[in-house]
Amino acid sequence: GFGWGFGWGFVCFLPGERVDAAFVDMEIEVSGRRLLYPSNGVRELDQSALVPNCIDLLKARPDGLLHAMLRQPLFNGKDTLAELAAHVQLAIDEFILVPGDGALLTGWVIDPTFAVRSIRLRAHGFQSQDMTSAWVSQPRPDLVAAFQSLGLADHARPGFTAFVPLNAQRLIAPHLEVTLHSGEVGFKSLPSARGGSLNAILSMLNGVEVAPDDMARSFAGVFAPATRALNRARLSQRAPHLLVNIGPEVVGPAVSVIVPLYGRIDWMLHQCAHFSRHGLPGVELIYVLDDPPRKNDMISLAQRCFRWFGIPMRLVLLPQNVGYGPANNEALRVARGRHVCFLNSDVLPRDGEWLRRMVGALEADDDLGAVGARLLFEDGTLQHDGMSLRRLPQFGNIPFPLHPGKGQRPPPGQGLRKVEAITGACMVLPRALAQELGGFDEDYAVGDFEDVDFCLRIRAKGLTCAVHDEVVMWHLERQSQQAPGVSWRQNLTTVNAWTFSERWGHAVVGAPCPPGAVLNLS
Missing domain, CATH: 3.90.550.10 (Spore Coat Polysaccharide Biosynthesis Protein SpsA; Chain A)
Structure with a gap:
């Protein structure tokens, strides 16, 4: 809880639609008690005027967050994985966007030294969770044979299928952000997203083998929500009989x-x-x-x-x-x-x-x-x-x-x-x-x-x-x-x-x- 004379300042961003200035009050929960504070309303702030304030706040942090943020590379439309110190190859075979539901990605990644910490789908105003923790990996004997010289294990499963929930109707400049354990960041551009269809469902599920102990994670996190989203999208466009x-x-x-x-x-x-x-x-x-x-x-x-x-x-x-x-x-x-x-x-x-x-x-x-x-x-x-x-x-x-x-x-x-x-x-x-x-x-x-x-x-x-x-x-x-x-x-x-x-x-x-x-x- 808060002691007398102590407190924290904070800056947070709450995404949402533009609302009336009357807006909503702020509720803070402390030790099980809920305290309601009236808001000062919503103000339209000039973005350029906000930058100096944000910089001052970042400079005040002792952990050097400002310098860390400034050192982060930005995606300029080009693939930069080849510039990473570790050998990482990533390819996307299919990128399907279901507006309002999510994005389906299938492809493969070669990471023989286990250098990758996370792979995220990013776009203007959007960043996904780490996809590698939720995707379904799949065997690709062709890739294992092709990359054996890199020390890829015979049992490696470099193929993957991922479903990223999102409620956007479209994505601006979508790409993948690959972060290594070393802190390095590389980018992979994505092919143009296409709409879903029945063939997209069948292609996603064809040739996939899921072990009994992996059913819950694979179907709950990827195959079931992706299939439902694709199926709803195609049925929503039905013409009269x-x-x-x-x-x-x-x-x-x-x-x-x-x-x-x-x-x-x-x-x-x-x-x-x-x-x-x-x-x-x-x-x-x-x-x-x-x-x-x-x-x-x-x-x-x-x-x-x-x-x-x-x-x-x-x-x-x-x-x-x-x-x-x-x-x-x-x-x-x-x-x-x-x-x-x-x-x-x-x-x-x-x-x-x-x-x-x-x-x-x-x-x-x-x-x-x-x-x-x-x-x-x-x-x-x-x-x-x-x-x-x-x-x-x-x-x-x-x-x-x-x-x-x-x-x-x-x-x-x-x-x-x-x-x-x-x-x-x-x-x-x-x-x-x-x-x-x-x-x-x-x-x-x-x-x-x-x-x-x-x-x-x-x-x-x-x-x-x-x-x-x-x-x-x-x-x-x-x-x-x-x-x-x-x-x-x-x-x-x-x-x-x-x-x-x-x-x-x-x-x-x-x-x-x-x-x-x-x-x-x-």
Whole structure:
């Protein structure tokens, strides 16, 4: 605390928008007591008039701060790393700015003598924290081989991915400031920043391997916030969809069946063939195309399906690929049924009673929020009979939805059975409830975890989720998608798992695995 006759003078800079002169009072906390002092208002000060005052204050400091500051080099647009006494090489492969959220940087650094103390992103009026303490390092065998003559260790990981949070809409003269332990400072200019896209997300995650004990740091600090920022930015630029009606309008539909399509649009043909066996009376069938280059093919195929099977439908044609959740949400906005059924294109009914039974279960129980079906693989083994949440140590104790009994012969049906969550591959609920919840959460990029999140939001309203295991359907899982053939798929699933864990981890027994923890694998 303050003794009588003692005190400190201080100068501080508080960044912020220009405010009214009435401004705000100053609050000081001393030994748990809060003291409120009225401010003298805000004055516009001439910058040139402030310089002498600042110099006088710096001269008064005994530690020579003024001389230290004057000795610091300034960035003039040129790279100066080669002028440092230590051998340091730094390259940036990708620099992506997400206005209002942050900047994503990928590249590599060669520092064989461990001379670097910090690397910061700087721009006019902005300085980041040290990026090296938070970035995700990655192996680069090509660089290790190329720089072995410098004594680079075989296990070195010179590649990196960094995400720098910032709320700026643009950066003026952005560059990297490299500070050595010796105090020397060098600069690295940055390539022109480009905007984010889905390809930026996939490129960031492709080829990345993260150990279980490093999951929390890597995904919490870099991959999850970067993916969310990039995904939000691309979704914010969505253009309106095109709505196409095929066949006569279904008047006053009881149910709207929403089916997203990406890649394998031919599944619409197989699904409509199964629907035609028993018909879809009183049902509004909506196919939403999340694959814009296939628009003409989609319209042509839908017309053929109507001619062959006599099933009217509505097409929601998106101008850009948005992912599973946003695609379903677009269709939800045009749905007219009292209930809505989210259905995958590779889920096929075995009889004509499937929809009537699930809707009937909802109408018979006001506490039931959503109901799903028992889904079987083509060989008759179980694919889905409800989901349970479990933390997986091999993924840093992040919770994942598991399918109990998957791959086994299904047990006898029990009718309606309450479960933790049901899959979005076949989910029926009141349309009013789906719209009240805002549809699927669009922070889950491309697909995965939207359905589990949706179920937990339903349960948070005091409602339940259930599987009607006497409603049995075929599910040819992921055959409706083209095989990705790249490693970004699992990493993106883990990103979505981390986003889910941040929001719902409190509802799952256990905790994330901290870095360096002992993993108990079974």
